[in-house]
Amino acid sequence: MPGRAVIHIELDSFFVSVEMKMRPELKGTAFVIGADGDPAKRGFVSAVSPEAKRKGVKVGMTLRQAKKLCAEALFYPADLLSYEQASGKFMAILGDYSPLVESFGLDEAFVEVLSDKGKDPFPAALSISNEMKSRVKRELGLTASVGVGPNKLIAKMCSEAKRPDGFFAIEETEVEKFLRDLPVGSLCGVGARTAQRLGELGIKTVAELARTPVSHLERNFGPIIGRGLNEHSRGIDESPVVPFSEPDSLWREVTFDEDAADPYILKETLYALTEDVTARLKASWDKALTVTIKVRFNNFMTLTRSGSMQEATDSMNDIWRTTLKLLEGVDLPRPVRLVGVKLSGLV
DNA sequence: TCTGGGGTCCTAGGACCC
DNA sequence: TCTGGGGTCCTAGGACCC
Structure with a gap:
């Protein structure tokens, strides 16, 4: 019975690369992409961009912090439409090699x-991933980092191990050695909070986690997460x-530029968000049962x-009536910075 | 002092039914 | 008047991902 072979491929600094292709004049300059591009x-x-990175600007910080660290940086809004177009071309290339692209x-x-024909798919995965990588480079002008492994978890960890423009593959027999000394936080699904709780239990490395009895993990994290951590x-x-x-x-949510204390503003904003998310619902021919x-x-x-x-x-x-009823059931003892609406139970 | 937006999945607890 | 146990559905909140 042959094992599985899964490739994980990730484009390097995708947004920045797309922006530079659209505006070649940005080459060599410090720029930052985020929200609507207004650092105020x-x-x-x-x-x-690499030049702004050198000044200490990082993904995930606020635009205001970025401006403080790098006053000369240019700020641009995220141009999702262009990124989606580039993404479509990328996914189409991958689709040439397998019907199973997620x-x-x-x-x-x-x-x-x-x-x-029952053969081990691993060697094929190696040559396919090389071909994908060079086609992405040739046809889109973008570099990608690729990982190959016996499953999604290992493939993703491999592509993250060598970046940018990296290539790294691990066969099933090598998995244990590869994981052994890594910190638990490098596992997919173990974020800051879980890593901290594991640390409090004296579990710091993946090998230590593997040695921990499942029952102990289940007691601390619940049956599903506990078993998942062990696996x-x-x-x-x-x-x-x-x-x-x-x-x-x-889901649609929005953070106010200034905290809102006026219930009328909350109501008005929620109405706009509800309209928006309902339009998306209709566009996808769905209906929703639950409003949050x-x-x-x-x-x-x-x-x-x-x-x-x-x-x-x-x-x-109907949806707005439900939204409004929910809003009316909420006490508003202090100003609000964000409101959001979610539709779920989609059919 | 500051902390976005769009998703998924899991847990815990209560209501309800037989 | 008291009240088991299992199953399912719903709601609220939190962790995680990009």
Whole structure:
């Protein structure tokens, strides 16, 4: 029985590369992409040119912080339409090599290489990934980092191990050695919070996690996450490569430039968001059963309220009535910095 | 002093039914 | 008047991902 072979491919500094192709004059300059491109407003950095990176600007910091660190940087809004176009071309190239391509955001994807007549698909995966990489370079002018492994978890960790323009492959027999000394936080699904809790239990490396009894992990993290941690620590990941899936929910939220204390502004904003998300619902020929609103106060305390309608609908009237009822059930003891609306239970 | 936006999945607890 | 146990559905919140 041959094993699986999964490729993970990720474009290097995707947003920055696309911007530089559209505006060649940016070459060699410090620039930052994020939100609507106004560093005076609230918003996060999505991408940074190498020149701005050298000044300490990082993805995930606020635009204001970025401006402080690098006053001469140019700021641009994220031009999602252009990124989506480039992403489509990228995904089309991957689709030439396998029917099983799962996009993961705009700039990365998993590709499962199918076994030919029961043969081990691993060698084929190696040559396919090389070919993808050079076609992406030749046809799109973008570099990519590629990882190959027996499953999605290992493939993704491989592509992250060598960047940019990297290539790294691990066969099943090498997995344990590869994982052993890595910190638990490098496993997919172990974020800052979980890494900290594991640290408190004396578990710092992947090898230590693998030695921890499943029952101990289940007690501390619940049955599903506990078992998942154990499997991932041993390099086991059975999750399939899923080519396309309908979204389960649609979400719109907005942070005010200035915290809002006036209930009328909240209502007005929620109405606009509800209209927007309902339009997207209709465009995808879906109906939604449940509405959720989110309110974040100026002290960052965040609450959600959800309610279901009689039956799934795409009627703005019904959805807005539900949204409004949820809003009216919320106490507003202090100014609000963010409101959002989610539609779920899509059919 | 500051902390976006769009998603997914999991957990815990309560309601409800048999 | 008291009240088990299993299953399912719903809601609220949190962790994680890009």
